[in-house]
Amino acid sequence: MSVHVALDIGASSGRVILAEYEDNHFEVSEVHRFKNGFHQVDGHDRWNIDDLFENILIGLAKVKERGVEECTLGIDTWAVDYVLVKDGEKLGHPIAYRDSRTQKGVENVFSKISKEDLYSKTGIQFLPFNTVFQYASEESDVLRRAEKSLLIPDYLAYQLTGVMVAEETNASTTQLLNPHHKTYDVELLEIAGVAPHQLPELVAAGTYIGDVTEELRAAYKLPVTHVYAVATHDTASAVVGVPATNEHFAYISSGTWSLIGTELREPLITAETQKQNYTNEWGAYETIRFLKNITSMWSIQEIARMLDYQYSYQEMAEAAKEVAPFEQFVDLNDERFTNPQNMIEEIQAYCTETNQKVPETVGELTMCVYSNLALLYAYELEHLERLVGHSFDAIHIVGGGSNVTLLNQLTATVTGKTVVAGPGEATALGNLLVQMIADGKLKSLQQARQFLREQIELNTFEPEAIEHKQLLQQWKQQTERGKNNG
Secondary structure, eight states, X not given: OEEEEEEEEOSSEEEEEEEEEETTEEEEEEEEEXXXXXXXXXXXXXXXXXXXXXXXXXXXXHHHHTTOOEEEEEEEBOSSOEEEEETTEESSSOBOTTSTTHHHHHHHHHTTSXXXXXXXXXXXXXXXXXXXXXXXXXXXXXXXXXXXXXXXXXXXXXXXXSOOOEEHHXXXXXXXXXXXXXXXXXXXXXXXXXXXGGSOOEEOTTEEEEEOOHHHXXXXXXXXXXXXXXXXXXXXXXXXXXXXXXXXXXXXEESSEEEEEEEESSOOOOHHHHHTTOEEEEXXXXXXXXXXXXXXXXHHHHHHHHTTTXXXXXXXXXXXXXXXXXXXXXXXXXXGGTSOSOHHHHHHHHHHHTTOOOOOSHHHHHHHXXXXXXXXXXXXXXXXXXXXXXXXXXXXXXXXXXXXXXXXXXXXXXXXXXXXXOOTTHHHHHXXXXXXXXXXXXOOHHHHHHHHHHHSOXXXXXXXXXXXXXXXXXXXXXHHHHHHHO
């Protein structure tokens, strides 16, 4: 039997997941969970990186308590944020990507290069918190003092092993890598104000970094732990965890936000992909994550909050089933729904302004959101198919949103595609699969996905009889009028 441990950390929480593999089967369980979040320190929103590291050690100690003497470990987290290091120690806790400082960095970068040239060099979508803008926001003396800059999962791996690397899937989100040259872009480094020697060597997902140090093992009673650079960006791990068996597949990684895309072998960088705001993030095993960020379960979460959590998400979905779908056409990707003071009132105001039926009850509000999310997915899928030049027979939905049966069925119906839902824990499972490939238990990404498909239960949804193309056209026309009214 072999044991593999995934450390999966998001913006609000982290988990230590244990997988025990034997005879072409694995059992997965959670051994430790902890909170995460940023707080104001020294005038900036900062992550408590020491607390995250302490919880890794606690989780590994719990693994040892289960009788495990040896295991592998992979770490995945969110992207773009970094820790500055000098003499082996951090120069303060890392600043969070939501910190307001990044506007200065955006102005600094675009005073030296155009958006078009930045995109053509990297293929990465413009987000104001990308690392290139964060570096350009740093006080010059602080950045100059640093010997190295490590992205969050790379820093945590360094703390465990004493070895510094930069794993590619996460490093690509910095908007500093050139996919054609397969390395850091020297001109962009100069624009951002960071020197090449301050960035670690790039390594691919699946690279062995080193073992947890003997000092840590002795002090915390840890198992012998072999640390691998998995697909350290959580979205990259989630895409590894898509149980697709065909070469061309579409996916939606669905949580608070959704990422809709496909897997390519080469980057797709054109004026049209920039216009449609598609990004070419590096994936595991020489792949490209060609995807777009769109809204997802955020509206539902905010409706629940506005109702003071009187209803569970399951109860909200059950109430929605009693309501007819497609009673309103709302572009939930509109900026007005990004962070309104009251999501319910904002949706109702939109419907009033566009002379549509105003949803009032929890069932009506929930069905309004799920209907329009499905239509938004269909709208973006049309763009995706046009950009890559071929259609998809099915859509894989992974992540927490894959558990919403109602939304899965609506998505199948309005896209006219088969929806394959699951796994909900795609990120942790993708992390584990890369470890198992690196450890020789699985031979390739294709075999790993086939193995995963055989291990988990998936739910399939077929389109219901409906004029879905006509429905989507109505949505396009109505939401365009909504933009004009705005």
